[in-house]
Amino acid sequence: MNQKSVAKLVGLAVVAALFVVACGGGDKTASNAAKNTTTTKSSNAGKAPKTGPGFDGTTIKLGVITPQSGAIGKIVADDIGTPMTSGNQVYWDSVNANGGVAGKYKVSLETADSQYDATVGLQAYDKIKNDVAAMQQVLGTQVLQAMQPKLKTDQISAGPATLDAEWTNDPNLFPIATSxxxxxxxxxxxxxxxxxxxxxxxxxxxxxxxxxxxxxxxxxxxxxxxxxxxxxxxxxxxxxxxxxxxxxxxxxxxxxxxxxxxxxxxxxxxxxxxxxxxxxxxxxxxxxxxxxxxxxxxxxxxxxxxxxxxxxxxxTGVDWNSPVPGYVQMRAAIAKYAPTQQPDPYFAYGFQQARAMDQILEVAVKNGDLSRAGILNAINGVGTLKFDGALPDFFYGTSVATRKQPTPAxxxxxxxxxxxxxxxxxxxxxxxxxxxxxxxx
Amino acid sequence: MASTLAPPPAADATDPPNRSVLEARARREIRLFPTPSYWVGAAVLLALYLVLPLVLSDLWANVLVLAGITAIGGLGLNLLTGYAGQASLGTAAFVGIGAFTASYLGRATDVNNGLGQPFVVYLIAAILVGAAVGFLVGLPALRLRGSYLVIVTLGFLFVTTYVLTQWKTVSNGNLGAPMPVGVQIGSIDFTSFDVFGMRDTPLGRNQGLFYLVWIFVAITALLVKNIVRSRPGRALQAVRDRDVAAEIVGVSLFRYKVGAFVVSSAIGAMAGVFYGLYIQYLTPNQQSIGLTLSVQFLAVIIVGGIGTVYGTVVGAVIIGGLPTIINEFSNHIPYLTASTVSAFQGIVFALLLVVTLLLEPWGFAGAVRRFKTRKLRRTMVPGSAGSTGATTG
The missing domain is CATH 3.40.50.2300 (Response regulator)
Incomplete structure (x- = not known):
């Protein structure tokens, strides 16, 4: 093979590859995700809500990005991440037993390991983002900070499992507790x-x-x-x-x-x-x-x-045996779905976080839109996140500008x-x- | 194709080649593409570069972006350690310097006192700042070598983290600071990538960053390759092998030792810009830009091959991809659970380093070289096992 024919080969490869770039089918973008959003029947309230990534018309899939392993991640996982995710799961088990969100749409969780490391967390996000309608939980301040621009691009809402005050200013996040x-x-x-x-x-x-x-x-x-x-x-x-x-x-x-x-x-x-x-x-x-x-x-x-x-x-929170309705409901759910669960503040937080997500999804169903954009809009329609005494209520209003984070500890x-x-x-x-x-x- | 190649520099060669043969061999060895197979390889790589982002999932595009960034930093470190013989644990510091310079210059003016400069400006600025700091760090290298130099660069890493934490205008302290959101060169936006508006929907950020980062991998590889195959490269290797002897024959230690630090640091800072764009939010602590990151760069050149350019890139892909491969296939590995994946990744990482150092200290590139040499010997030596009986000239 002389140099001339090699140059021809290279040229051919480049042209072929450019053609594929221009016309290729593979696509991983948020805009594509948004395009995938379709109305199955009608977007009017009372009829089947809009579907989208993570919602196929019957089941809503939510993501959980939490450490499961890693040097620090394992410690955080054992003592915070695992009980918190159990709290999420037990809440949704109890909702699913009654038919699901709005009595119709069951919820499942997909978990990805962040190892409590921003780099790994980003990969965990990319791994599951096309499968989920929203993120039920993202644990770790640095992990969430790295993820924020992507959440915005992909129009995904997320529940921060970290209490920094600045989350209140991000329209994609729905914090639930005192910062x-x-x-x-x-x-x-x-x-x-x-x-x-x-x-x-x-x-x-x-x-x-x-x-x-x-x-x-x-x-x-x-x-x-x-x-x-x-x-x-x-x-x-x-x-x-x-x-x-x-x-x-x-x-x-x-x-x-x-x-x-x-x-x-x-x-x-x-x-x-x-x-x-x-x-x-x-x-x-x-x-x-x-x-x-x-x-x-x-x-x-x-x-x-x-x-x-x-x-x-x-x-935040109250004594484990508190008679407030929010804790009564939680203890009843534990007795039914996780009887071996020990009293744990992180479990309680996870349970309330899922309750917040439930309120947002209920609004999205009412609006007839369970696409990512619909769920994002629903955050601004929820008014006040209520926790029946388990946590102070969180006033959301109609935009991030009107959010008022609860002040009590x-x-x-x-x-x-x-x-x-x-x-x-x-x-x-x-x-x-x-x-x-x-x-x- | 083997018949066109000269025999390897074998110790058991019977007749010493004459001067013209040696000159021809030397000329060929320093050529960028010495044989047509190199051109074919380059074409394949180019095709892969163009096609991969279209066929890979977001996760794997993400992994390859990180591998590309690691390759850039690794190439800088390999120039310093592999070619100039200056061991360093300070690579992460230059990554941090590049990343925070880019963040400060590039983030919007209403975000943590940013200056809102475009990509090209903050990239060049970060490279220049990295080079300037590299010059200062390189000065002690004139008087130190081996483990002493390693300790100095380690100290420099901790000092850098501390300075960045305290320099709140640049880093916003422990709270950290965001990177610029957009990445544009002219009309091309790499966060929403398209080719002349020909696609219905643009590619995502990972795919755009893939194109951007791997172009710079190629540029950096060419730069390093050109340095090492020319006069400065031979001077660097002379300094590495016998610095006193090199000085006696007229090689300026100041020029080449400090010069290696300057170029390596500039490349490290460039890697930092891309690392920042990848991670999007920077925090100036050991967890983000600490010793672990420096060790990772060292692992890249050990696994890929100390003192080789393509080996570094291969090493970066191996080190960058291995954790995700393990993660993705963890369900098929017996006794591995979600909570033990990271520990298993650590064990495999450590084993890879140990096995490489024990069995093939020159890494992947060394193994390839050994394989090629063996193959050539078989074709050259009549009567040897596997020989075709052919002789090459």
């Missing part, structure tokens, strides 16, 4: 008015990522509004030694520590504090808590005692032997600063 910023604001304010004061040394120990920064934002806002200065803000990389940071808290004589961590770091941080003989009032945000920390299986007695004596958790003390290890100190606690806080963006 990390507000949990921080309320947690510190509760301390100031219940045993502490703003003249005490108030500090922050936060992980060095977006979640940690959300907590620090809240602490700074509360400090500014309440008129004090944070004594020190210490940051750490997750799963690393925290001796230097805890020593710094001790050296600064911190009386209270806002603890913005995930449960992967809680035990190590508290055990370091015990080793350094450092005692303070720890105000942990909800992701730092795990019921098994004070379960009978926990062998470290000093750890349990320290938590009971020194830690509060600023969270529940402040829990740690009590071994009670369900979830949590006992309410103050329900629906809202500080003055929380009422004026606005999410950035």
């Amino acid at each position: 990390y910023q507000l949990l921080s604001i309320n947690g510190i304010d509760y301390y100031i008015h219940n045993g502490g004061s703003k003249t005490k040394n108030i500090c922050v120990l936060a992980q060095d990522d977006a979640y940690g920064e959300a907590g620090v934002q809240g602490a700074n806002y509360e400090a500014q509004k309440a008129g004090f200065t944070l004594k020190t803000v210490q940051r750490y990389a997750t799963l690393t030694d925290k001796t230097a940071q805890i020593q710094a808290l001790k050296d600064n004589s911190c009386d209270a520590v806002l603890f913005v961590a995930t449960l992967a770091d809680t035990k190590a941080a508290i055990q370091t504090a015990i080793q350094l003989n450092y005692t303070a009032r720890w105000i942990a945000l909800s992701p730092a808590w795990l019921p098994s920390f004070v379960a009978s299986s926990e062998s470290d007695a000093s750890f349990k005692t320290y938590l009971e004596q020194n830690m509060w958790v600023s969270s 529940t402040i829990f003390s740690i009590v071994a032997g009670v369900p979830q290890g949590l006992k309410t100190l103050s329900a629906n606690y809202t500080s003055a600063a929380a009422k004026t806080f606005k999410p950035a963006g």
Whole structure:
């Protein structure tokens, strides 16, 4: 083969390939997904709703992007992701048993593993996005941040399993609970008015990522509004030694520590504090808590005692045995569909998240449109997401501009032997600063 | 086709080739396409480049985009480590520098103080910033080598993460910052790709990024190949093999050691721009642009072949694709559950490195070279096993 014939071959290949590029059939775009949206019969209310990816006219398929494995992912999966997805599943099991959404359309979940890593999370998204009508759950702030532009392009709505305040400003997301910023604001304010004061040394120990920064934002806002200065803000990389940071808290004589961590770091941080003989009032945000920390299986007695004596958790939700209708319904569903499920705040969150999705889908059915665009529009038609006391109601209004994120937090003390290890100190606690806080963006 | 090739530089060659044969061989070896089979290979690759995004699912397009980005960074690292002999764990730092430079310059003016510059501007700026920082990091390389240099580059990685976290104008601190949404060159929008408006519906972001990234893989590969097959490349290899001897014969250590850092860092920063466009939201912490990412680039050149260009690209595809292949076929692997997939991926990754280093330290490219040499010997040596009896000149 001489060079001339080789050049001809190359030219031929290029022309052929260009032809395929121009006319080829393969297509993976959102616009194509939108094009696939068809009206099976009629788009009028009362008739069969519009179908689209993830809805074939009978079953609505929802995606769950959550860690199932990975170095950090496995820890998050075992203690947060798995119970949260179980919460989603049990809710939909109970709805499906009654015929499904609007009594007609059953819901199934498709799960993909993000390994709690943004890169893997994007691949998980691409793997399932063509199969689902919406994302029931996306766990992990960095994973969700990476996914946001794609959700917008693909017109997919998603339930964030992370509580950053900024989600409120994204029309594709439907957050359901009080944000990390507000949990921080309320947690510190509760301390100031219940045993502490703003003249005490108030500090922050936060992980060095977006979640940690959300907590620090809240602490700074509360400090500014309440008129004090944070004594020190210490940051750490997750799963690393925290001796230097805890020593710094001790050296600064911190009386209270806002603890913005995930449960992967809680035990190590508290055990370091015990080793350094450092005692303070720890105000942990909800992701730092795990019921098994004070379960009978926990062998470290000093750890349990320290938590009971020194830690509060600023969270959403109520005591597991609360008589509020939202929890009564949840416990009944557990008895029927997951009898071995132990009291777990992440399960409860997942259950309520599915309840929010259900309300949105009901509106979409009423509008006669279960396509992705229809579900997205339904978020703005839902008015207020209601949780029957399980969570504060969330006012959505007609656009992101009218959304008002709930401000109350529940402040829990740690009590071994009670369900979830949590006992309410103050329900629906809202500080003055929380009422004026606005999410950035 | 084998008959047209010169014999390999075998130790057991009987007669030393004369000067003209050696010169001819040398000329052929430094040619970009020494035989027609290279042209055929290039045509196949070009056809694959054009067709693959149309036939692959979004997931695999995504995987190949990431593999392409890894290939670009790997090519930069291979120039530095494979050809110039300067070991580095700092690649992720340059990826981060490139990504955040692009983010700051390219994101909209109403988003975290961005400057709203177009793709071409922020790409060039990121490359220049990467080169400038690479120059500074390259200076210690004049006095350090081996594990000492590795530690310096490791330290540089941590310093970079810290500086980026603190430099909130650029990075928005721990909250992180978005990348520019659109990727346009002239009238071509790579997030909604079309060819002269000929398609009914444009291709998606993954497919557009595939076209964009792999063009730059080709450009980078050509750049590196041209460097290593020319005078600077031979100087780099002389520095790698015996830096003192190289200096004695007139090779400027400053020029070539620091130069290798500059070019490698610029390429790393370019990879960072594409990494940012891929991941779309940047966070300046170890989880995103940390040691794990640097190790991944090292793994690419080890598996692909230290000191080869095409081996790096193959290594990037292997390292980039392996986790997804395992994930996709995990249902068929006994005892593997959803919660153990990642651990299994880690084991396979580690085994791949260990096996490569033990059995074929020159990676995939080394294995191919060994295979080719064996095949040539068989055709050259009369009476050897598998010989056709033919002799080549």
